[in-house]
Amino acid sequence: MSNFELSGSQSYIPEKSATLSSSLAGEFLVQFWGVRGLIPTPSSDTNRYGGNTACVEMQVAGKRLIFDGGTGLRILGKTWQELQQPLEAHLFFTNCQSNRIQGFPFFAPAFIGENCFHIYGTAASNGASIKQCLYDQMLQPHFPYPLQVMQSELQFYNLTPESDVKLDDITITTALINQTQRSVGYRVTWQEYNVAYITDLHQNADQVERERILEFIKGADLLIANATYTPPTSHNHDSADLLWQAAVNTALNAGVKQLAISHHHPDDHDDFLDQVQVDIKSAFPQAIIAREGLVLAVGK
Numbered sequence: 001m002s003n004f005e006l007s008g009s010q011s012y013i014p015e016k017s018a019t020l021s022s023s024l025a026g027e028f029l030v031q032f033w034g035v036r037g038l039i040p041t042p043s044s045d046t047n048r049y050g051g052n053t054a055c056v057e058m059q060v061a062g063k064r065l066i067f068d069g070g071t072g073l074r075i076l077g078k079t080w081q082e083l084q085q086p087l088e089a090h091l092f093f094t095n096c097q098s099n100r101i102q103g104f105p106f107f108a109p110a111f112i113g114e115n116c117f118h119i120y121g122t123a124a125s126n127g128a129s130i131k132q133c134l135y136d137q138m139l140q141p142h143f144p145y146p147l148q149v150m151q152s153e154l155q156f157y158n159l160t161p162e163s164d165v166k167l168d169d170i171t172i173t174t175a176l177i178n179q180t181q182r183s184v185g186y187r188v189t190w191q192e193y194n195v196a197y198i199t200d201l202h203q204n205a206d207q208v209e210r211e212r213i214l215e216f217i218k219g220a221d222l223l224i225a226n227a228t229y230t231p232p233t234s235h236n237h238d239s240a241d242l243l244w245q246a247a248v249n250t251a252l253n254a255g256v257k258q259l260a261i262s263h264h265h266p267d268d269h270d271d272f273l274d275q276v277q278v279d280i281k282s283a284f285p286q287a288i289i290a291r292e293g294l295v296l297a298v299g300k
Contacts (some may be wrong), residue, residue: 008279028298029059030222030260035290037226037263038099045269046203050292053099054199054263056224060170060190064089067186067197067224072292073103077110086114093121094199095183096133103225105138105145115152122159122174125182131156159184178202179209187216193299196220196256199263201246203228214254219300223247223256224290226263244276248284257266261291 029096041051053070066073066089073255079085087109094099109115121130128136138147147154159165161176161184177185178200186196196217205213217223225247244261251259261280264273275288280287288294 002143012127012152025061028061028190028195030195030224030296030298031057031059032072032262032292033057033076033259033292033296034068034070034103035262035264035292036070036099036266039264040071041266045271048270049264049268049273049289051176052292053102053166054094055103056197056248056262058188058195060118060188061168062193063167063170065170065172066091068092068100068199069102069104069107070099071103071106074108075292077106077108080109085112086116087112088116088118090118091120092172092186093119093130094177094185094197095181096121096124096128096130097181098137101134101137104134105143108190109153110150110152113151116153116155118157120157120159120165122161122182129156129158130251173216175212177213178205185213185216187220193297194220195222195224197224199224199226200225201228201250203246213250217250217254217256220254220256221297222258222260223251223254224260224261224262225250227261227265244280245283248280248287251284251287256298257286259284259287260296261287264289 020027034055035050036053039277052072052075054068054284055070055072055076056067057076058067060066066076069091094208110117119134123129124133135147137143138145144199151203159174161174163174170188173187173189174184177198181200182199183200185196187194198213198217228246247259247261256260277289280289
């Protein structure tokens with residue numbers, strides 16, 4: 001690993017051997033466990049697309065990578081409890097807002113002593129590290145148990161934008177996506193395959209920001225991006241085409257092969273998202289609206 005700072009309160013421990021089955025060693029799979037922005041939205045109107053907040057798992061060359069730890073992380077953790085221990089995974093956070101970290105206290109594998117998790121993130125807008133943000137949300141009165149109750153090995157890494165993380169033959173590159181929110185994007189490269197994860201696109205990005213993002217995601221096999229809306233105002237479905245246009249235009253201009261739009265607004269019900277799927281297909285046939293449980297095989 002290079003170009004990032006190891007949190008001073010933690011020492012580096014070499015990676016354990018991969019725990020995935022050998023059948024995954026030569027694959028690049030992406031699975032969505034949470035696709036909502038802002039706040040979880042469990043209701044009869046969100047059953048088909050899902051109501052959990054952001055969490056995406058990538059299984060790459062026998063390694064497990066997780067991007068964001070919204071409430072979808074709890075569901076992911078429940079499925080991992082059925083796997084043989086010990087487990088090792090790498091968690092990458094785009095920012096420290098509640099909808100990106102609120103599932104971490106409920107991530108059951110982190111309470112099992114044999115497991116090991118490497119946790120990466122950049123400093124929040126107030127300067128707090130990813131470790132501090134995760135620690136603070138588990139303090140009273142917000143949560144009954146402190147982070148120290150987690151018995152797994154937790155290794156924290158402080159990233160800076162435009163740094164790289166090397167995991168054997170996998171490279172994870174970072175870039176600043178949204179200066180206001182101090183949000184970073186990630187690009188995962190393995191062999192000739194690339195997946196870009198950028199979840200804080202905004203409509204008012206200046207030319208320098210747009211060009212930086214386009215260069216970062218250029219030619220990716222899969223781009224995972226958000227629709228652009230202004231929280232926490234009420235959602236106006238009459239102008240919904242404007243909300244999705246930024247992601248579609250970004251994908252087209254960067255020459256990516258497939259686009260998955262995630263981080264749906266809490267007011268986006270299933271029928272509305274069905275219609276959006278139809279609309280964006282006319283502009284970019286390789287675009288898809290992400291839903292919980294969706295699995296994409298990169299390069300296939």
